Amino acid sequence: MARITLHKELFDYDSELRKDYPVIVGIDEAGRGPLAGDVYAAAVILNDDTLINYLNDSKKISEKRRELLYDEVIEKAEKYSIATASVKEIDELNILQATFLAMKRAYEGLRVKADLVLIDGNKLPDIDAEMRYVIKGDATSASISAASILAKVARDRYMRDLAEKYPQYEFDRHKGYGTKLHYEKLEEFGISEVHRRTFLKKLIDDKK
DSSP: OOOOOOOHHHHHHHHHHHTTOSSEEEEEEEOSSOSBSOEEEEEEEOOTTOOOTTOOOGGGSOHHHHHHHHHHHHHHOSEEEEEEEOHHHHHHHOHHHHHHHHHHHHHHHHOOOOSEEEEESSOOOOOSSOEEEETTGGGTOHHHHHHHHHHHHHHHHHHHHHHHHSGGGOHHHHTTOOOHHHHHHHHHHOOOTTBOGGGOHHHHHHHO
16 A cells, blocks of 8 residues: 655644634745746645645655645645746846745735735745744645645746757756756856846856
8 A cells, every 4th residue: 555644744733823814825935046037936725624645845855746746736725826026026126025026926816815824934025914934834834835836846847948948058957056057058158038147247247
């Protein structure tokens, strides 16, 4: 018989909060660190009786498992929303504010008034609702964990699409992160329109 892995403590965390806050939204982001591509955020509402096996911090789960969980979260979530902030917005606002913008867009995409919004991390975006940040939230709250899966998988798929448009950078291999391979491609081909120029100031300055 297949072994089932249920991180029940994540669901218990949310269930306890629902005693005072019936509608809980979990929000997480993906793609703050890369040198290229949009930053993504997702917002998820789960019902109190929803359980999803293997749900955990998206970074602790294999890519194959994340893809399966993505479909299961979408199927089982009461509501979900995925949103982005563009490379242009990242360069104009800075990555933190662009991430907050993506989070706000994800929340607003739910079209629901939350009783409590749980944000992964240690800072809060500008959202018209009661909020609470949760450090290592994607390993603490099922709602945040579900959001982390949606944001991560959606962004990875987007980066694979970019790899088809800009094959010279091999975005499908490094997802835009500052790997040795990515820097080698930047040296060879220069900076594209999907790169975050504010992340590459030194490289730009060195080319002058």
